[in-house]
Amino acid sequence: MNSIQIPVGISDFERIRENNYYYIDKSGLLIDMLKEEMDQVMLITRPRRFGKTLGMSMFSSFLDIRKDSGKLFKGLKIAEHKDICQNWMNKYPTLFLSFKDVDGMNFENAFALLKFGISLFCDEHSYLESSDLVTDTQKKIFHRLREQTATITDVQSSLLILMNMMKRYYGKPVVLLIDEYDVPIAKVSSNGYYKEMLEVMKAMLSAALKDNSALKFAVITGCLKIAKESIFTGTNNFVSDTIATTRFNEYFGFTQQEVDKILKDAGMEDKKAVIKEWYDGYQFGGCDVYCPWDVMNYFQDLKRNPDAKPISYWKNTSDNAIIRSFIDQSGSTISKKLEMLMAGESIDQQIEENLTYDYLHSSEENFWSILYLTGYLTQDKVNNSGETMSLKIPNKEIKEIFETTVKNWFNDQTQMIDRKALFAAVWNGDSKTLTAQISKLLRMTISYHDYKEDFYHAFLAGIFAGAGYNVQSNKGHGEGRSDIVIINEYEGKVAVFEVKCSKKAKELEQDCEKAIQQIKEKMYAKEYEDEYEEVFCYGISFYRKRCMVVM
Numbered sequence: 001m002n003s004i005q006i007p008v009g010i011s012d013f014e015r016i017r018e019n020n021y022y023y024i025d026k027s028g029l030l031i032d033m034l035k036e037e038m039d040q041v042m043l044i045t046r047p048r049r050f051g052k053t054l055g056m057s058m059f060s061s062f063l064d065i066r067k068d069s070g071k072l073f074k075g076l077k078i079a080e081h082k083d084i085c086q087n088w089m090n091k092y093p094t095l096f097l098s099f100k101d102v103d104g105m106n107f108e109n110a111f112a113l114l115k116f117g118i119s120l121f122c123d124e125h126s127y128l129e130s131s132d133l134v135t136d137t138q139k140k141i142f143h144r145l146r147e148q149t150a151t152i153t154d155v156q157s158s159l160l161i162l163m164n165m166m167k168r169y170y171g172k173p174v175v176l177l178i179d180e181y182d183v184p185i186a187k188v189s190s191n192g193y194y195k196e197m198l199e200v201m202k203a204m205l206s207a208a209l210k211d212n213s214a215l216k217f218a219v220i221t222g223c224l225k226i227a228k229e230s231i232f233t234g235t236n237n238f239v240s241d242t243i244a245t246t247r248f249n250e251y252f253g254f255t256q257q258e259v260d261k262i263l264k265d266a267g268m269e270d271k272k273a274v275i276k277e278w279y280d281g282y283q284f285g286g287c288d289v290y291c292p293w294d295v296m297n298y299f300q301d302l303k304r305n306p307d308a309k310p311i312s313y314w315k316n317t318s319d320n321a322i323i324r325s326f327i328d329q330s331g332s333t334i335s336k337k338l339e340m341l342m343a344g345e346s347i348d349q350q351i352e353e354n355l356t357y358d359y360l361h362s363s364e365e366n367f368w369s370i371l372y373l374t375g376y377l378t379q380d381k382v383n384n385s386g387e388t389m390s391l392k393i394p395n396k397e398i399k400e401i402f403e404t405t406v407k408n409w410f411n412d413q414t415q416m417i418d419r420k421a422l423f424a425a426v427w428n429g430d431s432k433t434l435t436a437q438i439s440k441l442l443r444m445t446i447s448y449h450d451y452k453e454d455f456y457h458a459f460l461a462g463i464f465a466g467a468g469y470n471v472q473s474n475k476g477h478g479e480g481r482s483d484i485v486i487i488n489e490y491e492g493k494v495a496v497f498e499v500k501c502s503k504k505a506k507e508l509e510q511d512c513e514k515a516i517q518q519i520k521e522k523m524y525a526k527e528y529e530d531e532y533e534e535v536f537c538y539g540i541s542f543y544r545k546r547c548m549v550v551m
Contacts, residue, residue: 004266006300011053013061017072022265024258024292027078029055029251030062034084038217040237041209043181045225045353046252046284047243047375049293049314052221053098055251056179059219060096062089063175092216093166093174095159097121100180107193110184111155111200115148118158122146125166134165156200159208163215173216176208182222185231185357194357202231209235224373227354242353243373246285253282253289266299278310281394283379291375294397314375315401323376326367327409334367335410338446341393342402346380348388376401410446411462417441419463426495427488429536431551438463443545453501456542460484460497485524492533496524500541508541512550515539 007021016023033042046052061069062078067090073079097117104110122145128134129142141161144150150158163174181201188197209218209232225240232238241248254262259276263269279294294313301308326334337347349368360366371377372391376398380390393399422437424430441463447455457473461484464471470487484497498515502508516539519525525535540549 006296006303008296008300011057013054013057014072016054022262024254024262025076026051026055026251027058027062027073027076029248030059030078030088031081031084032248032251033219034088035081040239041218041220041232041235043225043232043238043240044219044221044248044252045223045240045242045373046221047282047291047373048223049291050252050289050375051292052252053100053179056096056098056177056219056221059175060094060177063092064094064096065090065092065170065172092172093170094177095121095162095166095174096177096179097159098179099183102184103187105191107188107196110188110193110197111152112148114184114200115145115150115155118145118150118155119148121162125162128162128165128169131165131169133168135168138165138168152200156203157207159204160212160214163208163212167214174214175216176218176220178205178218178220180222181205181220182224182226185226186224198231198357202233205231206233206235209238211236224355224370225353227356230356243282243284244351244353244379246287249284249287249289253284253287254292254295255287255289256280259290259295262295262299266302268299268302271298271302274310278396281378282375283394291397310397312397312400314397315405323367323370323374323406324409326361326370327406327413333364335444335446337368338402338406341377341391342399342446344393346390346392348390350387351389407446410444414441414444414463415466417444419467422463423467426486426536426538427491427493427534429551431538431549434538434549435547438540438549439545439547442542442547447545453499456501456547457483457499460499460540485528487532493536494525494528494532494534495536495538496528497538497540498524500539502541502543505543505546508543508546508548509550511541512539512548515541516550 004022005020007016007023010016010021015021044052061067061072069090073085073089078084099114099117102110102113102117104113122142126146129139129146134142138161141150141154141157142165144154145158145161159176163176166174184197184201185194188194209215225242226232243249259280260272263272263275275290275295275298279298280288280290282289282291291314297313298308298310340347347368350365351372352365352369353373355366355369360370368377368391372379372389375394377391378394380392393402419437419441421433422441425433425437438460442459445459461471461473464486470489472485472487474483483499486495486497488494496519498519500511500515502511516537519537519539525537528535536551538549538551540547
């Protein structure tokens with residue numbers, strides 16, 4: 001394997017270039033955006049971990065008037081465009097802020113983090129506070145922002161104040177770059193202070209973007225496109241670029257050509273198929289891309305261990321609280337469609353790109369829109385028609401997330417349901433009630449179309465796990481191994497279950513009888529008869545979301 005430095009977790013463009021980390025040239029984004037005069041507000045939305053922050057860092061390095069960035073861009077595509085470099089490189093004051101860390105269980109904590117982020121920028125531009133070119137009023141507000149003693153009003157006007165100070169100092173309008181603008185709103189939607197944070201962010205962005213003579217242009221990135229009426233009220237020249245459009249898609253994520261280059265440079269061409277299977281498949285507009293976070297993480301692991309297997313690097317980095325909140329309120333329609341997706345099928349759904357967090361749970365369409373916009377689903381290449389979009393799971397990594405995370409969420413739901421009637425039926429020998437209660441829980445779970453015995457085995461064991469019972473699986477006794485044994489130590493009772501998977505619904509009853517016969521022939525209950533008061537033996541057979549229990 002060739003020795004290349006993989007920049008995992010590094011989104012600072014200057015650090016990557018100065019320290020010779022491996023870099024896929026995305027400077028074409030600068031060419032496409034700056035080849036014409038910019039006088040607008042551009043909102044770019046992509047799922048997390050697709051290179052938005054690195055792109056914004058590149059933008060800042062290229063434009064910032066305080067820097068000399070020629071060396072950083074040497075050898076990149078943008079360096080070939082002399083006119084763009086001459087007109088734009090290090091020619092404008094640049095205000096670059098990220099809201100990715102603005103989070104908190106309450107408004108006070110989140111607001112404090114917002115103030116902290118603004119204070120870091122003020123520290124970086126401390127020269128503004130001592131300049132004779134700015135007003136005393138501006139200096140006083142700047143000082144409060146820098147010392148983190150700012151009021152809500154100060155924070156709401158902070159971007160406008162900072163941009164006006166920078167324009168006075170440099171004699172030029174300011175380029176505003178905001179990364180992860182929607183994080184403060186997304187994080188608070190489940191913590192009860194949505195309105196307070198929305199009021200702050202809306203006032204801050206509106207003041208900076210609407211009729212602001214100090215603004216040259218603005219580029220804003222985020223995961224979701226929050227409805228303009230909700231946060232960008234009155235913003236002029238507002239243009240958005242989402243994963244459904246085609247303008248900038250090749251700059252966020254890795255194209256096949258770029259992955260092929262990495263494979264060649266790293267000497268890992270033999271890993272092409274497995275990387276494609278696990279991390280490719282995202283359709284952004286008309287462009288097929290890989291998730292760069294996953295690709296780079298896997299290359300890093302391969303560098304340490306050439307036999308490393310691909311894993312899901314993505315599931316622990318994305319904020320899935322919104323998706324979990326939908327699962328908690330899901331109905332049978334959502335469950336059915338999730339099962340179809342996990343079975344490798346596509347579903348046709350209407351997608352809403354303009355979302356408002358206060359009405360996020362108002363429709364099922366919003367759920368599928370969230371999954372699509374956050375990268376859990378992608379557009380299928382076929383079967384797209386009219387107002388709906390054909391959606392599918394993009395790759396093996398995301399399928400694994402569905403198989404574990406989403407499936408576990410649904411299982412958590414079943415654990416919260418009152419199962420007293422089910423447990424009573426087990427210890428009273430009431431197979432009719434047991435059939436009804438288990439069937440009810442089964443209908444609430446997520447499973448596959450290729451139902452197998454091990455799924456039902458795990459499902460049945462999960463019902464009793466954590467409920468105070470001693471659960472034994474595949475225990476050897478008698479003349480074989482029983483599927484599941486539930487021990488009620490307090491009442492001195494034991495329930496032995498033998499699980500079957502029927503091929504047809506009409507075979508449920510006869511398969512239950514086969515299970516009972518197996519318990520008898522293999523003498524699964526014998527070892528418990530002397531120690532416990534009662535031993536219940538159940539044959540249970542499943543067919544898809546149906547079951548039958550016989551005692």
